[in-house]
Amino acid sequence: MARIKFLGTAGARYVVARQLRASGGVYIEAEGTRLILDPGPGTLVYMAREKLRVEKLSGIIVTHVHLDHSADLNVLVDALTEGGLKRRGAVFLPREGLYGEGAVLLPYLRPYLERIETLLPQREYHLGEIVFRTSVRHHHPAETYGVILELSGKRVGFVVDTLYFRGLLESYRGCDLLVFNVVRYKPHPSPQVQHLCVANVREMLEVLRPEQAVLTHFGMTMIRAQPKQVAQKLSRETEVPVMAAYDGLTLEL
Numbered sequence: 219m220a221r222i223k224f225l226g227t228a229g230a231r232y233v234v235a236r237q238l239r240a241s242g243g244v245y246i247e248a249e250g251t252r253l254i255l256d257p258g259p260g261t262l263v264y265m266a267r268e269k270l271r272v273e274k275l276s277g278i279i280v281t282h283v284h285l286d287h288s289a290d291l292n293v294l295v296d297a298l299t300e301g302g303l304k305r306r307g308a309v310f311l312p313r314e315g316l317y318g319e320g321a322v323l324l325p326y327l328r329p330y331l332e333r334i335e336t337l338l339p340q341r342e343y344h345l346g347e348i349v350f351r352t353s354v355r356h357h358h359p360a361e362t363y364g365v366i367l368e369l370s371g372k373r374v375g376f377v378v379d380t381l382y383f384r385g386l387l388e389s390y391r392g393c394d395l396l397v398f399n400v401v402r403y404k405p406h407p408s409p410q411v412q413h414l415c416v417a418n419v420r421e422m423l424e425v426l427r428p429e430q431a432v433l434t435h436f437g438m439t440m441i442r443a444q445p446k447q448v449a450q451k452l453s454r455e456t457e458v459p460v461m462a463a464y465d466g467l468t469l470e471l
Contacts, residue, residue: 219248219370219470219471220246220248220249220279220369220370220372220471221246221247221468221469221470221471222244222245222246222369222374222397222435222468222469222471223244223245223246223268223270223466223467223468223469224243224244224261224463224464224465224466224467224468225240225242225243225245225254225260225261225264225268225465225466226239226240226241226242226243226258226261226264226465227239227240227434227435227436227463227464227465227467228240228258228271228286228435228436228438229286229379229399229401229413229434229435229436229440230286230401230413230436230437231286231436232368232437232438233436233438233441234258234259234285234286237438238276238438238441239291239436239441239463239465240260240264241258241259241260241261241286241302241399242257242258242259242260242261242263242264242265242290242302243255243256243257243258243287243290243396244256244376245265245268245270246348246367246369248347248348248369248370248471249346249348250346250347251276251345251346251347251348252270252274252275252276253275253276253278253279253289253345253348254279254294254343255277255278255279255281255365255375255376256279256280256281256286256287256288256291256378257278257287257289257291257294258285258286258287258288258289259285259286259289259290260290260292261288261289261290261293261323262290262293262294262297264465265332267388268308268312268466272294272297272298273297273298273300273304274298275294275298275307276297276307276308276345276346276348276393276445277307277308277309277345277346278291278294278307278309279309279310279311279337279350279365280288280309280310280311280315280322280338281312281337281362281363281364281376281378282312282315282356282358282360282361282362282363282379282383283311283312283314283315283319283320283322283360283361284359284379285322287313287360287378287379288315288322288391291311291322291323291333292322292324292327294391295307295323295327295330296327296330297329297347299327301330301332302327302329302330302398305329305330305331305332306331306332306346307330307331307332308331308332308334308335308345308375308470309323309333309334309335310334310335310336310337310343310345311323311334311336311337312337312360312361312362312363313336313337313361314360314361315361316334316336320360320361324387328407329406329429330384336456337352337363338352338363338365339352339354339355340352340353340389342396344426348367348368349367349368350365350366350367350368351365351366352364352365352366353365353366353375353377353386353390354385354386354388354389354390355443356378356379356380356381356386356444357380357381357383357412358379358380358381358412359410359412362378362379362380363378364376364377364378364380364389365378366380366389366390366393369471370471372395372471373392373393373394373395373460373469374393374395374397374401375389375390375392375393375396375397375400375428376396376397377393377396377414377416377422378399378435379399379401379412379413379435380399380412380413380414381409381412381413381414382414382415382418382421382422386422386459387422387425387426390426391426392429392449393426394405394425394428394429394430394451395428395429395430395431395432395469395471396423396426396428396430396431396432397431397432397434397463398414398419398422398431398432398433398434398435399413399414399434399435399442400414400415400416400418400419400433400434400435400436400440400452401413401414401415401435401436401437402414402415402437402440403416403439403440403442403443403448404416404417404437404439405417405418413437416440416443416448416452419431419433419452420455423452423458423460424456425454427456428460429459429463430458430459430460430461431452431459431460431461432449432460432462432463432469433445433446433449433452433460433461433462433463434462445462445463446462448462449461449462
C-alpha cells in the first residue's frame with residue numbers, strides 16, 4: 219500500500235507568507251521508500267507534528283527552485299543525514315537548483331548525500347522501490363518539471379506550477395490519479411503569472427479522464443472561491459471525482 223500525505227496546501231506568496239494554509243509539500247511512502255516532494259517553508263515542522271521521522275526519508279524531489287517548493291530542502295538534508303554523520307539519501311532537482319544564481323542546495327551539504335540527480339524532461343528515475351518520470355518542461359519562470367510516480371500499481375501525476383499549454387496533455391496521459399497545483403480561480407491578465415486556473419484543470423480532466431483528481435497549492439482567489447465547492451463543481455461538470463486537499467489530508471492507494 220502507498221500513501222500520500224499533504225503537509226501543506228498553500229500556493230502563492232501571500233498564502234505562504236501568512237500561513238493561511240501550511241506549505242510543507244507532500245510526503246509519499248510506498249514499499250518502505252519515503253520521500254518529500256517540494257519541501258516548502260515549514261516542512262520539517264509539519265513532519266514533526268505528523269510524527270514522520272526525517273531520518274527515515276529516502277530522498278527529496280524539488281520540481282523547481284521557488285521558495286514555496288524548496289525552502290526547507292537544506293534543513294531536511296541535514297536532518298536526514300544526521301548532520302552528515304550518516305551519508306544517505308538522494309535529492310532530485312533541476313540543473314538550475316545546483317548551479318548559478320538559482321542554486322538552492324548548499325555546497326557543504328552535498329557530500330552528505332548518497333547521490334544527487336539532475337531532473338531532465340521526460341526521463342525515468344528510481345528511488346528505492348519508487349519509479350517516477352518527469353513531464354515535459356513546464357511553462358514557468360523557473361526550470362520546472364512535473365512528476366509521474368508508479369505507486370501500488372497506480373500512476374500518480376503531480377501537475378505542478380505551470381501556465382497551461384497543450385503539451386501537458388500528453389505528458390500526463392494515462393495517470394490514474396492527477397494532483398493539480400491550481401493557484402488561481404480565474405486566469406491572471408498578465409502572461410508573467412504562469413499558473414493553472416480552474417478552467418485549465420477542467421479541460422485537462424475532460425481530455426485525460428483520470429480515476430480521481432485532487433486540487434492543491436491554493437492562492438487567495440482559490441481560497442476565496444472555497445476549494446471544496448470548486449472541486450464539487452468540477453466533479454459535476456466532468457464526471458471525474460475531484461476533491462480539494464486540506465492540510466494533513468492522507469490518501470491511501
